[in-house]
Amino acid sequence: MKLQDTHVELGVWMPSYMSRDYVDAKQATLWLGIRLPTLYAYVSRGLIRSVSIAGQRQRLYLREDLERLRTKAQAHAGHSAIAASALNLGQPIIPTQITEITSEGPSYRGKLAIDLVKHDASFEQVTELLWTGMWHAQPFCWEAYPESSTMQRLLDRVPERAIQHQMVEIFASVVMHLALGRGAIEKRLVSGSLLHSAREILLALAGCMGLLGPKKRYVQARGGIAFAEVVLQALGAPPSPENIRTMNAILVLMADHELSPGTLSARVAASSGASVHSCVAAAMSVSSGTEVALIYNSIGQFVKSATSVSALLGKTQELVESGQRVPGFDHPLYPNGDPRARCLLDLIKTRGRLTGRASKLVALADFMAQRYALHPRHECALLALCDSMAIHESAASALFALGRVAGWVAHVQEQRLSTTLIRPRAKFTTTGTAGMIEP
DSSP: OOOOOOOOOHHHHOTTGGGOSEEOHHHHHHHHTOOHHHHHHHHHTTSSOEEEOTTOSOEEEEHHHHHHHHHHHHGGGOHHHHHHHHTTTOSOOSOOSSEEEETTEEEETTEEHHHHHHTTOOHHHHHHHHHHSOOOSSOOOOOOOOOOTTHHHHHHTSOHHHHHHOHHHHHHHHHHHHHHTSOOHHHHHHTTOHHHHHHHHHHHHHHHGGGGSTTOSOOOOOTTSOHHHHHHHHHTOOOOHHHHHHHHHHHHHHSOOSSOHHHHHHHHHHHTTOOHHHHHHHHHHHHTSTTTTHHHHHHHHHHHTSSSHHHHHHHHHHHHHTTOOOTTBOOTTOTTOOHHHHHHHHHHHTTOOOOHHHHHHHHHHHHHHHHHOOOBOHHHHHHHHHHHTTOOTTHHHHHHHHHHHHHHHHHHHHHHTOOOOOOOOOOOOOTTOTTOOOO
């Protein structure tokens, strides 16, 4: 792939470009310095995502993909540019034997996540597969850990608003609270207790889901019950066979997704010699931002802004056809749709009649796919599924982070086998920084 450079400045030929997520073909070809047939070829190869506009012949092209292609083209200038392009969904930069991203979704050590869901695999089975590479044919339960007398006192100091909007940051503080009671870092690193600590972290965070339940308190996990049931009990949802199956599906599908920002952060921390608690807390902190956990909030607020399904679809049409993106759609790694979202939406359809936000989200997903060939991401489907289970609206992002702990720990283990300190270099530049000052 070779793109010609262009000296046309973005702000000169497209003043409103920076406020739009999509641009038309003329703007796209100018930005990349290519001809229309080349643009169409990139679209057909899945390198550039586009949307059609009802009643018009033209299509709009996603700015994010155009910028990524331009960065890759500039990578021919030297090693530093190549490294920069690799950090933005470019070429793989870290070898791993844990998870492969395929057209059918993530594959955990050779087992497709969606197949594991179809065969009713438990979260414990999948977690141990990620951690050890071994498959336990029969479901099993983790042992409960002694109750922490200080956990509830810690959570009592959490403001109500934080519980509503910052559960992933609460998780990070809980993980570090556990760390402080486990002795010196050096001792923990050589004790061989990483998986023991990881199971304790997962059960503690499952108890924190009680903040979103009817009691609004930490719920200590009991021994002898499945992890999915522990989470459901904390959330105040009935542990019916259907709910247990659904909860396992959510956690299994969220367990890992290769080098997401949180996973990369966990590996960076592990390469520095940090404890598993610090690695998981780092991953939690990175995942709490607007581009990861808070995507769920953005989707929820967008859906709430419309009083009915018809109003929501009308607002969606106006948004897309004005060149803007709808939150929760079009995953860059899955041009034909996120398989995890399809799997979760299929589960929703087995749960009977939908009402409220769940019905809006399902209708929105169908509308976007049929009208614009834009497919829902897992966040959209997970929100709808939580609503169908009648659990707290903030549970979706918390469940994402809870499930992802399994993958983070697996990556921490793998990174520890390397002696490499992950420390990329920065390319100093003054371009575009004139006049910038610290706030």
